[in-house]
Amino acid sequence: MDDTKIIEESPEGIKVVVNEEVEHQREIIDAAARKHGIDEDQIALFRQFTAASAEWHDDTAKKLMRKVDLHLLPMLILMYMLNFLDRNNLAQARLGTLEADLGMTGTDFNLATSILFVGYILMQLPSNLLLTRVRPSTHLGVCMAIWGVISTAQAATRTFPALVVCRFFLGFAEAPYFPGAIFLMSSWYTRSELALRIAWFYSGHSVANAFGGLLGAGVLGNLSGAHGIAGWRWLFIIEGSLTVFSAVCSIFILPDYPATTAWLTPEERAYARWRLVQDAGEADEADASSVKEGVMLALRDPRLYLFTLLQHCALLSQTFQYFFPTILQTLGYGNIQTLLLTVPVWVLTFLVSLVVTYTSGRFADRSVHIICLILVSVVGNIIVVASLNTAVRFFALFLLPMGAVPAYQIFLAWTAGSFPRPLVKRSACISIGNMVGNTANIYGTYMYPSSEGPRYLAGGAATAADCLLVAVLAVAARLVLQRQNKKLAAREAFESSDGHSPEPPVGGRDATAAAASGFRYIL
Secondary structure, X not given: OOOOEEEOOOOOOOOEEEOHHHHHHHHHHHHXXXXXXXXXXXXXXXXXXXXXXXXXHHHHHHHHHHHHHHHHHHHHHHHHHHHHHHHHHHHXXXXXXXXXXXXXXXXXXXXXXXXXXXXXXXXXXXXHHHOOOOOHHHHHHHHHHHHHHHHHHHHHXXXXXXXXXXXXHHHHHHOOHHHHHHHHHHOOOOHHHHHHHHHHHHHHHHHHHHHHHXXXXXXXXXXXXHXXXXXXXXXXXXXXXXXXXXXXXXXXXXXXXXXXXXXXXXXHHHHHHHHHHHHHOOOOOOOOOOHHHHHHHHHOOOHHHXXXXXXXXXXXXXXXXXXXXXXXXXXOOOHHHHHHHHXXXXXXXXXXXXXXXXXXXXXXXXXXXXXXXXXXXXXXXXXXXHOOOHHHHHHHHXXXXXXXXXXXXXXXXXXXXXXXXXXXXXXXHHHHHHHHHOOHHHHHOOOOOHHHOOOOHHHHHHHHHHHHHHHHHHHHHHHHHHHHHHHHHHHHXXXXXXXXXXXXXXXXXXXXXHHXXXXXXXX
16 A cells, blocks of 8 residues: 555564554554553553554464463363352252251252352442452452352251351352453453353353262262261362362462553553453553442443343253252162263363354354354253153253353353443443342242152243243344444444544443444444
């Protein structure tokens, strides 16, 4: 092009290409950076990054992401695995002498399962908003240590009410972790990178179910009665102790934000921040907005309510997992064999998750993947309630998590990418969605009462209907974001013609900033 000026190398060794389009992008990013008080030295680096060649970006981004992945993801995955293990180990303990020892009858087990989510929901929003004001590594690590202690304390319960109290406070302590981890990842990765990273992170869910089955079989089969302690008590002691140890390690291993991370060079810190500005049109600053402003921005965005309803239905479609060993036991196997049979189901779910979340990121698609996957779960639920044939039902039990779990993983990436900036608004949206979404686990745990076995007709039919609703809502979300993208394109065309802007699209500040940088919502 005639208007292209090539600068072979900047003082920092960055090969850059400058033309009118690059200068326009520089102006946009300069404005976004100054808006959030980024110093002039970093702005100078931002200008060079904007003009750098594609080859330089590919090489630099790969090196940076390799470094970030190794420091961030392994610890987050381990923490989530233990988070879910401590939450779901009641399902394995039930196959021991838990109910007999604590005098549990009727729907007592359902209550012990659901009460956790009451505490979980109450602490959801405050904890995640606090995350924007304190170091994430310390906040998440301390919360993890507390829930590890409570999980271990369940082993000392002698009555059913004592177990219920422990479960309530376990949910209270676990509440900050999941939305906090998603929030922290979205502060490091661009939207195109986030889907696969969330898949790796959420793989802790499937690994926890598989590992929980193995650990439960080993503990209940070999430690029952050891030193006069019931096997289910050993299960809580072992898993809770692992959690406390990992929590202490996490405080020293987890990073915080790109701007404050010591294991990155100054240039790498600047480039990590530049990538987020380039991706979403606004810097990711913890003090850019007040907590109150972030919540109000979230509540004024109509898309939040659609995504929250979608998350609620998606979580309801997974409530079967809290009774998965019990449902699997209806095939006629003993306790230990049942726990071992859960392992291949969750291993396959883990592998499917990695494949579909990779393709979701590769092809920049969310809705079509979610719809196709959730329909797999619909088929599984229908088969489970329609047939009592052992082989057929075992096959169907593979389909339940293989569809619902990966669909939810992709949804999480969709949410984080659809409310990109400012940071406090994104935190509020993730928290509100997770808070309201998890109310599904309060009543969803009553969908599989033991009296309904072995077919569990009501629970299976309701879950199948809910999965269909998830598919419908995913279509609705796609149409809404498609309309927003058309508004963004029209806005940019209007601005380029006379320099003025029409009324900003729904999303307020978020969408206004995004429009300036060529932002488009992923469908």
